[in-house]
Amino acid sequence: MKILTPILLAVFMCCTSANAQKLYLGGDISLLPSYEKAGVTYCDAKGNPVKPLDFFKEEGWNAIRVRLFVEPDKASAEHKGEGVCQDLNYVARxxxxxxxxxxxxxxxxxxxxxxADPGKQFMPDRWKNVPVQALPDSVYEYTKQTLRYMNEMGATPDLIQVGNEITNGMMWPVAKLTPLGNENWDVLVQLLESGAKACREVCPMAKIIIHTEKAGDWIATKAYYNHLQGLDYDIIGLSYYPMWHRAVGVLAATLDSLAVDFPGKEVMIVETAAYYSHENDRWAKGEEQYGEFYPISVEGQRIFTHELVAELRRHSNVTGLFWWFPEENGSKENSVTDGWLNRGLFDNHTGKVLPAMQELRKFIER
Structure with missing residues (x-):
């Protein structure tokens, strides 16, 4: 084997570094300001109080995701009790x-x-009476004005999702569809094109994500993104939850297939989480519901995270991993949400960080 000279070695290392994809690790912390306002305390594993944004960075995170609703004050009382409050001013701050x-x-x-998720993509109240042919312009103007405001506030996004979990379309009923169907694709593509156009104009350095939630169904995922050939976007964003999308091996097959069929696209897991309990969970039908693949326990959540990270590290097309609602923390009375989900990264009783956090950091430690 030839020994590289110092100059050739330097060139090799430079080229290798230039070709390496940047990795993003983080979470969707959209309710953090509400928890902070309620006086909730976050702690490290030893019980020492921490400041979440500082603590996340210590744990290897380099990216944060936040959701934005059009007019969340018009959401139902039930949905507000689940955490719907993120209007433009909230998100900009x-x-x-x-x-x-x-x-x-x-x-x-x-x-x-x-x-907005697979079971509901409600039309914003402000656009309910807008003619279908005018909706793309409405999306364009709204997206453009929103991003301009974010820029002015010093909150320019680096990554932008044009829609949330939109496998079944968005802004129902006009752009409602199914991945294997043929209806309303023209409307959906026009809406996405308008949103993407505004992103490119106002935030030209940002990467655009199209986010779906069929990570466990390759046929549906392939059909969906095939319909978007020609759309200007950068990243395929997936939701992957073991309770709905089965064990990690199913995700692996989808990731392998995406690399073959969509070789120019990065892939990010923009939402994932796993239960560590069903306590105070008004949706749970039993203590072991969704425990088919991973136990409903702190250790079960850790095992899932370990297996997920190990799998994602195998796929060079995967460049991002984001935990959904890691900031959940019911340790203080008068909690922010009605009931608990128990899928966050902090114990709802003590506010202490859970072991899954340590597993997550391994995604970015290459």
Whole structure:
């Protein structure tokens, strides 16, 4: 084997570094300001109080995601009790803190006044009477004005989601669809094109993400992104939750296939989480619900995170991993949400960080 001269070695290392993808590790902390306002205390594993934004960085995070609703004051009381409150001023203030702390900032446009997910993509109240043919212009203007305001506030996003979990379309009923169907794709693509155009114009350095949630269904995922050939975006964003998308091996097959069929696209897991309990969980039907693949326990959550990170490290097309709602912390009376989800990274009784946090940092330690 030839020995590289110092000059050739330097050139090799430089080229290798230039070709390496940047990795993003973080979480969606959209409710953190509400928890801070409520006086909730976050602690490290020894019980010492910590400041979350400082602590996350110590744990290897370099990116933060925040959701944005159009007019969340028009959401139902039930959804407000689940954490719907992120209007433009709220998000701009949080985004400013995120940028000042040195993080990359992912902005998640919901294009709804409330939760947008596979089961609901409600049309924002302000656009309910807008003709279908005018909706792309409405999306363009809203996105453009929002991003201009974020820039002015010192909260320029580095990553932008144009829609949230939109496998079944968005802004129902006009852009409602199914991945394997043929209806309303023209409308959806026009809406996405308008949002992406505004992103490119106002935040030209930001990467655009199209976010779906069928990580456990390759046929649906492939069909969906095939419909977006020609759309201007950079990253395929996936939600992956073991309770809905099965064990990590299913995700692995999807990631392998994405690398083959969409070789020019980065892939990010923009949402993931796993239960460590079902206590005070009004949706749980039993203590072991969703425990088919990973035990509903602190250790089960850690094992899931360990396996997920180990799998993601195998895939060079995967450049990001974000935990959803890591800041959940019910350790103080009069908690921020009605009930607990028990999928965060802090114990709802003590406020102490959970072991899964240590597993997450291994994603970025290459």
């Amino acid at each position: 949080l985004g400013q803190r995120i940028k000042e702390a040195g993080y990359h900032f992912m902005l998640d446009f919901h294009y709804s006044d409330t939760w």
